[in-house]
Amino acid sequence: MPDTLTIQVCGEALQLLPERGIFWERRETLFIADPHFGNTERLHAPSDMPAEGNTTVDLVRLDQVLKRTHAQHLVILGDFIHARGGQTPRTLALLQAWRESHPALHMILIRGNHDHVIGDPPAELGIQCVDEPYSYSPFALRHYPVPNSSGVTLAGHLHPMVRYTDRETAWEPLSVFVRRDKVLILPAFGSFLRQPALIPLRNETVYIINKARVSLYAST
Numbered sequence: 001m002p003d004t005l006t007i008q009v010c011g012e013a014l015q016l017l018p019e020r021g022i023f024w025e026r027r028e029t030l031f032i033a034d035p036h037f038g039n040t041e042r043l044h045a046p047s048d049m050p051a052e053g054n055t056t057v058d059l060v061r062l063d064q065v066l067k068r069t070h071a072q073h074l075v076i077l078g079d080f081i082h083a084r085g086g087q088t089p090r091t092l093a094l095l096q097a098w099r100e101s102h103p104a105l106h107m108i109l110i111r112g113n114h115d116h117v118i119g120d121p122p123a124e125l126g127i128q129c130v131d132e133p134y135s136y137s138p139f140a141l142r143h144y145p146v147p148n149s150s151g152v153t154l155a156g157h158l159h160p161m162v163r164y165t166d167r168e169t170a171w172e173p174l175s176v177f178v179r180r181d182k183v184l185i186l187p188a189f190g191s192f193l194r195q196p197a198l199i200p201l202r203n204e205t206v207y208i209i210n211k212a213r214v215s216l217y218a219s220t
Contacts (some may be wrong), residue, residue, distance in 0.1 A: 009184060083114065
């Protein structure tokens with residue numbers, strides 16, 4: 001079973017999930033950031049695209065975490081589809097089929113920088129699209145990790161990772177959650193995304209995802 005880590009934020013218990021999301025049990029809400037569906041379709045020609053593109057892989061993982069948490073609400077903190085080039089008939093068909101398998105799931109998209117360029121997802125997907133900041137008391141939901149005037153911001157955008165090694169693992173980038181000031185930054189939910197590894201800064205707490213487990217990595 002995946003090993004989650006529960007932290008207290010604004011007096012609320014938030015579960016940091018190894019699937020790269022956050023579950024707020026009291027509100028039956030799953031938060032993810034930066035799925036970038038269609039990413040592999042955008043970056044790879046049909047001849048060299050991975051056998052399972054990121055959309056298929058990530059929807060399977062999303063299904064698993066929804067089943068495990070019984071979440072009734074899904075909040076996406078920006079960048080739903082990667083680029084116009086990723087809006088292929090195959091990607092849209094996969095998303096539509098997935099949505100039809102979750103008809104009762106309430107979905108909100110906080111528009112990110114990619115969403116503002118591409119436009120909102122097809123209306124058939126039944127996603128409520130809003131601009132940031134969006135109040136989800138006691139949290140402010142954003143794409144960009146900017147502190148809010150009240151509460152704590154939940155955000156994405158940075159795709160935070162660190163370089164990590166242990167006795168069994170060579171140096172490799174691993175996704176992390178980052179808590180700084182009044183902001184909690186989620187890792188990118190999407191697969192095949194790479195960002196330069198970060199170095200924890202002063203007043204940052206970093207939680208690492210390694211081998212289906214979330215644990216404290218550094219607190220400065």
